[in-house]
Amino acid sequence: MTDAKPVLHLDNIVKTFPGVRALDDVSFSVMPGEVHALMGENGAGKSTLMKVLGGIYQPDGGAIYMGDERVVMAGPLEAKAKGIVFIHQELSLAEELSVAENIYLGELPRKSFGRVDWGLLTEKTNAILKKLNVGFDARTRVGDLSIANQQMVEIARALTVDAKAVIFDEPTASLTDAEKVVLFDVISDLKADGVGIIYISHRMEEIFKITDRISILRDGQYQGTVNTSDTTEESLTQMMIGRKLDLSRNASHHELGDVALEVRGLSCGKLYSDVSFQVRRGEVVGFYGLVGAGRTEIAETLFGLRDAHSGQILLDGEEVRINSPADAIQRGISLVPEDRKGQGLVLGMNCRDNMTLPQVDDLTAGPFVAEGAEVAIFDQYRDRLDIRTPGWKQQVGNLSGGNQQKIVIGKWLSMHPSVLIVDEPTRGIDVGSKSEIHKLLRELAAQGYAVMVISSEMPEVLHVSDRIVAMYSGRIMRTFTSEEVTEDSLIQAISGLGGDKAA
């Protein structure tokens, strides 16, 4: 590989946004026929780098080379014309159109008078689909395909241009194991054709299976490139987070209190079934599983957003019916939702108003909102959670992810709940805030809160939980104490392999 020219070389790329240096002198290159992984935590700059490469952002410094030639990506179309193709995590297909129309969107073959040449279109499309060895044809409506097959359509679209480099952004996020095998086959075919591949993923297993080299970003800075065969999971993690991963287990040293929340035989159609567990005061119970395992749906049921079909919910030993979020809040249940921007915050509102939103009816002086009391609450939780904002008037949308999440947490702590449910508490936030939030969750347990943590990150679950509930496909597979849990047994349990069913 040493004598070949890189298909793509990024040289000292700099990109700044107001207040943030999103990319700070990042360089890396992709050789022909290489699968090059790009790793880093959320917010490390991977997406920004790819947007620079795709012509969506213009870099403030540095240059992009293809072969020997310096190129400027003025826009997405130009990047595509130069042979740089993106397979996005979120698919961008027109569901109502056929596979062929999607693949050649904007470039449909024409006959006279601008009529579409359907024959040629179908023929060309089927030729590509045959190469990908997929089980559908050019006329299939895209909306009828599975997510995996839709992704194949995106890949087929990539193959219509003379691709020099293909970027896969978390391509396996929603694929089954069998579908992954097909995807990896396609990737190795591309590789054999001398295409350079950038592979963005958090999944170590895949990284070690299919990549040749790995480049790591942290906080917008390039940390280095290593050969996949020369590295270990541990050293990669260390490069990504800048220190040894604190995997220490944090079983509570304090006495646990009474059972605050108990769920018995809760079922909701296909989403989850026969779910039973307890959370005691002073305890953090982690819920671990794959996306779609039913964890968020259980949280939504407990918060009054979704009806269970059968089963019981008991608070402090007493059976309750929770019909609405207002009900849940009144009974002392709080939910820090999974989607911070979509569900947690009104981004156009200021920090104070967001934080006091659930209790605005109670914070009144006569008919009006007692703004002084609101500011006092905001100040109290700003100090306690170390929220960094110029003041309460700041629009929440302008804060960093970590500070936004602290506003959501503050919002619920100020309600003094007895059961606190947090769903993906550190998704998309920086490392510093992440460990602060972990510490906070432990502290809250020590103060007697019953805490449910739903997370898809194993280190996080292991780090904060006293007990871990492993879920697979809507069922609890096994409950571990923090002493007995191992990574292997946890992975087995959430993949539906082995693990005796016990709750």
Add this chain to the structure above:
Amino acid sequence: MATLTKQQIGSVLAKQGILIAFVIFMIAFTIANPKFLTMDNVFSVVRSSAILGVMALGVTFVVISGNLDLSVGSMMSFSTIVVLDLHDKIGPFMAIPAMFAMTLCLGAFIGFLVGYLRLNSLIVTLGMLSAIHGLTLTYSGGQNMDIADKEGTWFSVFGQGTALGIPVPILIFIALAALLGLTLAKTPFGRKVYAVGGNGTAATFSGIPRARTVFFCYLISAACVATAGLIQASRSLGSQNTVGQGLELEVLAAVILGGASLLGGSGTVFKTVIGVLILGFIQNGLLLMGLQFYIQFVVTWVIIILAVWLDIAAKRGKLWSAIA
């Protein structure tokens, strides 16, 4: 001297464009006709804007909650016809509460459809625009409605009376603006309206009753429409079935001119009042310049387009953009 880049100019235009345009209009009108900025004329503009203004106050709530109300024009016709008809049948003292009750029922129906059934407000209120018109015509049998004894009724006070030298419609407008302004800016309900319009899902996740909040916004809108109908009926003491026709768009124009976003979550009562006045002055200015009355329909349309464009441009900081 710093030179402004094209982008900066675009951004300033986008944010302040409507004010700049207004100032230019005002100056041009004043030069064209010195009568424009006299006290008499200003007073007359405010008075003739009062009906539109009262309706715009209610629609402000609806728009901030993230919805539209295109039914207010035909709902106003309905209120006017009903109160005039009942005036002679059961007397003004009973006619007014009866008309309010009927109009509020219409508002509650829309609020139920949009709030609780979560139907698209554009479709619902566009349908209601036509349905209420039909209801009005059915009620009146298509006849104009007139009060028999126009000289002898105290009912004319709402539209024609004055108190402390100020016309009553203006007083009603000011009082209602103050009441609703405080409600929106200072009460828990007002806060919920902003939350529901800003991010309905997040509001739900914070325990805010989204459906009920939207429902009450339509109820407030209907109450404002009923008040506007009362002023209209009282001023003319007789009316056609189509008296409010087209007002829905003018009302919406005024609300958007004031800076409320059609996407919901932003806007204030005060800004809407400004929007109403801008619209009133522009229409009045066109008349004083000797343009035909009918031209104002075209101008209103142009202003709506301009306002919507600037609203979106302000969001993206550019006058034009291919994405978002």
